Amino acid sequence: MGPLRADGYHEVTTILQAVSLYDEITATSIPPESLAGPDGSGPVFTDEDPIIVTVGVAGEGARPSSPAGADGDDTPAESSISVVPTGRDNLAVRAAYLVAEAAGIHGEAAHLTLSKGIPVAAGMAGGSADAAAALVAFDALWGAGLDRATLVELASRLGSDVPFPLAGGTALGTGRGEQLTDVLGRGEYHWVFALADGGLSTPAVYAEFDRLAEGRLQTGPTPADAVLSALRSGSPEELGAALVNDLQPAALRLRPSLRRVLESGLELGAIGAIVSGSGPTCAFLARDAAASVSLAASLAGMGVARAVRRAQGPVAGAQVLPPSSAS
Numbered sequence: 460m461g462p463l464r465a466d467g468y469h470e471v472t473t474i475l476q477a478v479s480l481y482d483e484i485t486a487t488s489i490p491p492e493s494l495a496g497p498d499g500s501g502p503v504f505t506d507e508d509p510i511i512v513t514v515g516v517a518g519e520g521a522r523p524s525s526p527a528g529a530d531g532d533d534t535p536a537e538s539s540i541s542v543v544p545t546g547r548d549n550l551a552v553r554a555a556y557l558v559a560e561a562a563g564i565h566g567e568a569a570h571l572t573l574s575k576g577i578p579v580a581a582g583m584a585g586g587s588a589d590a591a592a593a594l595v596a597f598d599a600l601w602g603a604g605l606d607r608a609t610l611v612e613l614a615s616r617l618g619s620d621v622p623f624p625l626a627g628g629t630a631l632g633t634g635r636g637e638q639l640t641d642v643l644g645r646g647e648y649h650w651v652f653a654l655a656d657g658g659l660s661t662p663a664v665y666a667e668f669d670r671l672a673e674g675r676l677q678t679g680p681t682p683a684d685a686v687l688s689a690l691r692s693g694s695p696e697e698l699g700a701a702l703v704n705d706l707q708p709a710a711l712r713l714r715p716s717l718r719r720v721l722e723s724g725l726e727l728g729a730i731g732a733i734v735s736g737s738g739p740t741c742a743f744l745a746r747d748a749a750a751s752v753s754l755a756a757s758l759a760g761m762g763v764a765r766a767v768r769r770a771q772g773p774v775a776g777a778q779v780l781p782p783s784s785a786s
């Protein structure tokens with residue numbers, strides 16, 4: 460991590476890996492006449508609001524149950540979906556407006572359903588994943604035909620973490636995290652995530668990082684050479700030993716209880732333990748799939764986490780599913 464830039468962001472060098480926890484978003488056109496008021500007046504499309512997007516949120520319970528042994532079903536769904544915003548402050552809704560603006564679309568009404576499988580308010584980029592998915596979904600729904608470069612540009616306007624879920628896989632992020640280069644790695648990695656009660660504000664964690672770094676010379680982001688070489692080798696042990704997060708001390712300062720969570724995972728056999736992003740989720744790397752199952756069960760049994768999830772990576776980024784396979 461580098462020092463604070465004049466634009467309020469930090470220069471980062473970060474390795475991102477997409478894992479098999481998914482949100483499903485459904486974008487449906489609404490006939491504008493069905494939005495007519497009781498007096499027969501139609502919806503008002505103004506220059507400021509040339510389209511109308513409504514949003515609904517559903518939890519994991521609304522999704523078809525996963526096949527036995529599939530990922531992400533170690534503990535019951537949490538009930539935190541109520542914190543997902545349903546207005547313009549939802550990143551996925553903003554994504555729809557950006558697609559409309561870029562493609563010159565007016566007079567369209569649509570409904571967006573977010574089926575949450577990614578833990579909410581956990582620092583696992585669920586909102587960013589929804590925004591990336593909304594970009595491709597509305598591009599398809601409205602036949603906008605935006606090219607990849609435009610979608611990536613819209614994603615980076617929505618947030619530093621939005622271009623990555625558009626791409627998926629494993630990537631090196633630079634700049635404020637939005638400039639991506641594919642990482643050619645090998646191997647499949649089995650992760651266990653321990654979720655914590657309550658969120659941690661990303662700006663607050665970065666501010667704490669600045670406070671902790673005060674007075675120390677910061678030249679630029681730490682290179683991620685050890686992680687890149689581990690990914691090339693495909694060795695989970697090597698990757699586990701190389702994991703480091705410069706934001707972790709700041710997250711631990713703001714949430715000291717996470718230290719116990721990290722220690723518990725290591726005591727239970729994790730080969731790597733790290734705060735995920737700006738927290739409060741802790742990520743553990745397991746040696747293989749079987750080890751991830753027993754680590755998840757033991758962590759859940761210890762009661763140090765609100766919930767525990769398993770996932771493997773890398774997986775693909777946002778994809779449009781054929782209507783028949785959408786739930």
Ligand code: C5P
Nearest residue numbers: 467468469471618619635636661662665
């Ligand atoms: O880009 P995004 O809006 O997701 O960033 C949220 C906040 O996280 C920023 O306002 C900033 O405080 C912090 N941030 C940062 N450096 C980055 C990315 C995010 O300081 N590289």
